[in-house]
Amino acid sequence: EVQLVQSGAEVKKAGESLKISCQSSGYSFPTHWIAWVRQTPGKGLEWMGIINPYDSDTRYNPSFQGQVTISADKSISTAYLQWNSLKASDTAMYYCARYGPQYSISSGGWFDPWGQGTLVTVS
């Protein structure tokens, strides 16, 4: 079974750093790009960025460029989302999701499966 398992909920203070993770299993990790998606009550679902675990090629939504860093370690089938200095406005649920079809970031793809989500609360 293909699964993405995310790290647990975090409570942080503004200005602190944070790195959350998304571990994949059930398939060959380098074959699919992995995306991060933010969900808030006010703005809904927003795609933040996407990484190719094979070579760490990363593309960002311009709205999130410079605000977060996406990385991956293919030796442990894990993708990461990182902040250097959190803001209260970063409070949200964050999901990782596998982009299909495999080997492709071209138009026409879809997200499946999704991780269970990581709730980040910044005060």
Place this chain on the structure above:
Amino acid sequence: DIQMTQSPSSLSASVGDRVTITCRASQSISNYLNWYQQKPGKAPQLLIYRASTLHTGVPSRFSGSGFGADFTLTITTLQPEDFAVYFCQQSDTYLTFGGGTKVEIK
């Protein structure tokens, strides 16, 4: 950016009803449109990809149609487990989501 507009934002329906949700893109996106279902406290799950292809394991009462800028998700006979929020998402240019449609019990 391509904007995705879903309607209605919410609806009330009864078990057995036929439900239709629409999604409009701000420009043509070919058939690069996906539908997801999200239940409370859970991650979204893929229902339909490329406008009309049913994802593995999704019941056949779900169907999708459309091309260009206008798309539809139809649930032919609403079941109790279908009460949820439904999102559309385009993958033509970058990746953007609609605002969601909450399907509630009447």
